[in-house]
Amino acid sequence: MDFSALALSPPLLQVLEELGFQAVTPIQAQSIPVLLRGRDLIGQARTGSGKTAAFALPILEKIRLQRRSLQALVLCPTRELCAQVAGEVRRLGRRLPGLQVLVLAGGQPVRPQVNALEKGAHIAVGTPGRILDLLQREALETGQLATVVLDEADRMLDMGFREDMERILGATPPTRQTVLFSATFPTTIEAMSRVFQKEPVRVTVVEAEAPPDIQQLCYACTPEEKTPLLLRVLQHHQPASAIVFCNLKATVVELTRSLRQARVSADGLQGDLEQSERDQAMARFRNHTTRVLIATDVAGRGIDVEALDAVINFDLPSQPEPYVHRIGRTGRAGRRGLAISLVTPADERKLEGLELATGVKLERASVETLPPADATSGGALESAWETLVISAGRKDKMRPGDILGALTGEAGGLSAAHIGKIELHDHHAYVAVSKDLVRMALQRLREGRIKGRKHRIDWVK
Template identity: 80%
Template sequence: MDFSALALSPPLLQVLAELKFQTVTPIQAQSIPVLLQGRDLVGQAKTGSGKTAAFALPLLQKIQLSHRRLQALVLCPTRELCAQVAGEIRRLGRRLPGLQVLVLAGGQPVRPQIEALERGAHLAVGTPGRVLDLLQREVLDTRHLSTVVLDEADRMLDMGFREDMERILGATPKTRQTVLFSATFPDSIEAMSRAFQKEPTRVTVESADAAPDIQQLAYPCAPEEKTALLLRLLRHYQPTSAIVFCNLKATVVDVTRALNEAGVSADGLQGDLEQFERDRVMAKFRNHSTRVLVATDVAGRGIDVEALDAVFNFDLPSQPEPYVHRIGRTGRAGRQGLALSLVTPKDDRKVEEIEHATKSRLEHASVESLPPADAAGTESLGSAWETLCISAGRKDKMRPGDILGALTGEAGGLKATDIGKIEIQDRLSYVAVARSVARVALQSLSQGRIKGRRHHIERVR
């Protein structure tokens, strides 16, 4: 089915054509007509299935731009996922004049979010904790909400947000449309649906089967050999961008330290990091200044990085569902993915359960085929890029072209090929520059001006 077959407005169809979105994914084909009719829905689909557009397009279709008041609320488990979902909604809604989309998430000062709500917005994407906080402060007006979406509802329940979610839903109009997306469908989701939805349509897109374009390899090892084996795998496969999943925060810290000491460009993402530091870690990973991200499942939730070469399971998860989520981050957009698992003798039962749930075999690979643990080669796992942080962002009217112009114009004098990804956040911007010119780029931006103004520039370590 093409998007043109759906009852979407001309501005939305125009954007979809510009973005070269042509063929509707299964979750979109089944969900969008139901949501456009205003009916409640429970959608079961994995990450990467196109579910964000499945609920975002109907939301945007129904927004009344002339009324700058909150008409739709999307709840997500993490700030990273909030930012990702809000970015996708802004992208799909870019032909809707005056559309205001807010992110209401923890880890950031609450005052700017309160001020933005007072100025008025059409749609908000938030974490349960911050949204509830804003409700209790009586600054979040839910009276005009027509739709509430719970995105990755199973993960929010796993993270202990059940009570927050119930209190938020209880503070919204009874007439609202309630949309619930979940990768799995445990009893807790069934109970929430019964309590807060009205005769919902159930849409299921098979998510248990691992994508056929992901090569899944299991490397046997003893527990004490894991770190050395991980280094050998990184040297052998040479991923430009990879995530290493661990089960414990302490393991993330230890593995990140070991990789850095071995010369690998690696950063850790775990729950003890301040939000500001998490943002910096993710900016560096997205622009390839960091090649390897080490993360727990909770900290890694919502990470969506284009062209991820490989996923490593340093620890196998205790349940098959997180395994499917993890490996689903590689092998997108028609590229073959690679999922490598370090398997100890105690993991045999986990492997059986994963193979049963995914209906696919983990191919057992030989450690002997890898370079020895003490072989040279980690130098090539450094990054050719560095990241600079600029003290201005979207709310300061900063655009990627402004930064590119400052670096490649007369004052900067750099070649366009020396500039990598530019990411604009609310109050900060990040730009990747070739390591060979990082010092020159830092100096030229610090001493020069962007859009006629001086800004604080720093290297992100």
């Protein structure tokens, strides 16, 4: 099926054609007609299956642009996922004049979000905590809400948001359309559906098979051998960027420390980080200042990094879905992916379950083929880049060209080859600079001006 077979308006079909959307994915084919009819829906599908467009297109189809009131609310577990979903909604709705989509998530000052709501918006994408905060401040008007979407509902429950989600749903009109997407369906999801949905249509697209073009290896080891083995695996495969998944926050902290001591460019991502620390860790990873990111499943939600060379399961997950979700981050855009699992004797049953569920037998790799453990040779996994943060961003009219110009112009004097990825946020920007020249770049940006103005410049370490 292609999108022209769906009952979508010409502006949306035009955007889909411009963006190169052709074949409808299974979750879209099953969900969009149901949602266009106004029915409640429970959708089971993993990230990467096209589920954002599955709920965004029906929302956009029904938005009344002339009414500057909140008509749709999407709840997501993390700020990163909110930004990702809102970006996709804006992209799909770019031919709808005046469309206003807000991100209402924690980790940012609440006052600008209150101000944006006062000016009026059509769609909000937010985290449960911040949405509840805005409701309690009476800053969020829900009377005109036609659709509420709970995206990755299982993860929000895992993160302890059940009560917040129920209170938010209780504050919305009983006539609303309620859409629930989840990768798994624990009994808590079923219970929530029974209370808050009206005769929902159940759509299930569970692709337990692992994506085809990923080499899946596993190395056998004892628990004590895991950290030195990980170091050997990294030194052997030399990934430019890799994510290492752990099951516990404490393991993330411990492993990050161990890899850094071995001179591996590594950073940790776990739930106890402040939002600013998380943002900096992700910016450093996206611009290759950090080569190895260590994360838990919950902290790793919403991570979407292009050209990820490898995913390593330091700890095996207990269920097939998280495994498939983890390894699906590598091998995108036509490149062959690499997924490596470290398997202890206690993991053998888990491994059998994964292989049975995915229909793929992991390749047993020999530890003997790896270089010997050498805690001093991690230098090969250091990065050639460092990151600077500038105290102005998109909403301050800063553009990547302004930053590049300041660094490569007369005052900066650097070559463009020494400048890496420039990433703009609302009120700050990150720029990767060649490690050998970062001190010079920092000094010259602090002494000079960007677009004729002085800005605060810091080195993100």
